[in-house]
Amino acid sequence: xxxxxxxxxxxxxxxxxxxxxxxxxxxxxxxxxxxxxxxxxxxxxxxxxxxxxxxxxxxxxxxxxxxxxxxxxxxxxxxxxxxxxxxxxxxxxxxxxxxxxxxxxxxxxxxxxxxxxxxxxxxxxxxxxxxxxxxxxxxxxxxxxxxxxxxxxxxxxxxxxxxxxxxxxxxxxxxxxxxxxxx
Numbered sequence: 201x202x203x204x205x206x207x208x209x210x211x212x213x214x215x216x217x218x219x220x221x222x223x224x225x226x227x228x229x230x231x232x233x234x235x236x237x238x239x240x241x242x243x244x245x246x247x248x249x250x251x252x253x254x255x256x257x258x259x260x261x262x263x264x265x266x267x268x269x270x271x272x273x274x275x276x277x278x279x280x281x282x283x284x285x286x287x288x289x290x291x292x293x294x295x296x297x298x299x300x301x302x303x304x305x306x307x308x309x310x311x312x313x314x315x316x317x318x319x320x321x322x323x324x325x326x327x328x329x330x331x332x333x334x335x336x337x338x339x340x341x342x343x344x345x346x347x348x349x350x351x352x353x354x355x356x357x358x359x360x361x362x363x364x365x366x367x368x369x370x371x372x373x374x375x376x377x378x379x380x381x382x383x
Contacts, residue, residue, distance in 0.1 A: 202227060202280040203305060204383070205287075207355060208313035209348045210341070211320040211327070212368045213375055217313065218284040220376050221383075227280040230272065232265065232288075239268050246271070266295040270302075277303050288352050293359070309383050310359045313368035313375065317345060 202225055208214045215231070222229035236254075239247030246267045250260045269286065287293040300306050315323075321341055328336030356363060364382045368375050 201278065202282075202309075202383070203300070203307045204282040205307050205310045205359075206282060206284050206313065207311065207352070207359075208366075208368060209315070209317075209320055209352075210344045211324040212313040212315050213372065214284055214313055216372055217311075217375060217379060218282050220372070221379065222282050225280060227282045228276055229282050229284060230276075230286070231284045232286045235268050235272050235286075236260065236265075239271070244271075262289065262291050262295065265292065266299070269296065270299045273299055273303060273305075277305060283307075287355065290354055290358055293355055307362065309364060310362045311364050311366055311379060311382070312356055312359075313366045315368040319369060320345060 204221065204227065206214050206218050206221075218229050218231075221227060236247075236250055240251050241247070246264055250264050250268065253260045253264070265286070273281070283296075287296050296307075321338065324336065324341045324344075325338055328341070364379075366375065366378050366382075
């Protein structure tokens with residue numbers, strides 16, 4: 201069973217490509233948001249703990265996210281999956297490796313979709329205007345890119361032996377074709 205991880209900055213097209221790959225390979229598309237919502241709706245202890253952090257306007261701590269991830273991955277250990285938006289930090293990546301080790305499994309491919317920052321910002325501004333999301337101002341978009349660079353970009357080095365760099369510039373189909381060449 202394929203276990204894929206897809207990374208990249210906001211606006212690189214991770215979610216779009218994850219959906220395409222999930223459909224093509226019959227993978228379960230897992231995003232952190234989906235897992236959080238699932239645990240909260242099931243009213244699990246971890247879900248309720250996560251909800252309390254979110255209600256207070258705080259980020260859900262790594263140990264809570266990893267507990268949810270372990271529960272989900274254990275449930276799906278015989279299924280193909282694509283992880284989108286997790287891990288975001290080195291501690292999360294280390295925790296994820298520990299989970300896969302416990303399950304006697306591993307990530308088959310780590311895909312990093314990269315796009316020049318100026319193009320990402322332009323893409324996100326256009327997306328915000330077309331979707332009517334007024335909160336996605338240029339200032340907010342630039343801040344998100346900065347947070348990504350500080351927190352998530354170090355994962356590229358963490359996964360340096362497994363990572364496949366994908367040029368995310370071009371049409372959706374062009375990017376998909378680049379990914380398919382590797383997996």
